[in-house]
Each structure stands twice: as C-alpha cells, then as structure tokens.
Amino acid sequence: QMQLVESGGGSVKPGGSLRVSCAASGFTFSDHYMTWVRRAPGKGLELVSYISSGGITTYYADSVKGRFTISRDNAKNSLYLQMNSLRAEDTAVYYCARDRGYNYAAFDVWGPGTMVTVSS
C-alpha cells in the first residue's frame, strides 16, 4: 500500500524555522519526483517546491524562494522541507505528494498533511 506521512509541523514565531518531513512507503521512492503543496486558510492549493527523483533538480515558488529548501534521502525514503524566515503568510497545511510520472504529470499519492502556524 503506497503511503506518505508528514511530520514536523507546529507553531513558530515569525522569523523562525521549522523542518517538515515526509516518510514514504509501499513504492520505489527513488523513481519519482516529489513535491510539497500547501493550502493556506481560505485559499487554494499552491505548489511550494518540487525535487527530481535523483535530487538534482529543484523548483521553488516565488513566495518561498531563498527561504525554503527541499531535499530528499532516497536511502531513507524520505522527503524534507526546511523552512526559514517564516512569515504569517506561510501558515498552511503542508502536504507531500508524489508525481506518478511515466509520461504523465499528476499527484497520485498524498500525505494527510501537517499544519504549520506562524504567529507571534
């Protein structure tokens, strides 16, 4: 059974840092691009960052560029998002999601999400 489980969310003050993790199981993690998608209160889905299967290529939304860093450890089947200089507008549920690949681009496996709250 393919599964993603996020951890590491919580409350942090503006300017603070947080690292969220995503543990994958039930599939060959190293075969897939992985992404972080967030949903802020009252807003739609926003792709925050993605990383290629080997970890060479990364992308960041303009809203987080220079503050967030995505990484992966294929030996541990894990995905990470290091979030620095956090702002109130980063408050959201953060989901990790798998791109199914194989000539299609769609996020077919999602974690349940982890809440990040940035507030003084």
Place this chain on the structure above:
Amino acid sequence: EVVLTQSPGTLSLSPGERATLSCRASQSVISSYLAWYQHKPGQAPRLLIYGASIRATGIPDRFSGSGSGTDFTLTISRLEPEDFAVYYCQQYGRSLYTFGQGTKLEIK
C-alpha cells in the same frame, strides 16, 4: 508560466444533477499533463483524472474528463452527496506545475 482559470468559482447543484466544471489555460497544455483533484476539508486532495481524461484508480465512472489545448472540462454525471467539495485542475509545463484557483461545488 501557464495560468489556469477555473469557472465557475462556485457551483450550486442538487444531488442527482450533472456538474460541468471548466478549466481554461493561458497557453496550450499537453493533455498528458492535465489533472483534476477533489479536496474536502480535513482531508488530503484526491486525484480524480490524469492525462485529461483517464480516471485514477478507484474513481467512480460518474467522473469524466475531456478537452485539449487550452480548454478542459470535468463532468460529474450524477452528483452524489459525497461529491460536494472543491475541485482543482493542475498542469505541468516548462518545468512548472500550476493549479487553478478551484471551483467549490456546494449543495443547493
């Protein structure tokens, strides 16, 4: 960057009715890279359709996707109570993934 515009913003229908949701792209999208998701409060988003028209595993056949180029449609043939949610289209192109702003499907 390809911008996806979904319409309507909110759709009010009754169970048993047909729902038609639109997703228009600012530039042509490769059909293989167009997907639709359902999102309910407190749950993870769920992939419904990928490749513009292919139902994901376990998705009922009342859900169907169509379209090409810049115009795509998600149709729910006969609404069930559990279908009321927010729906998003998403595309991948030029190394970027983008989502539409969503259509909220609410009970009339």
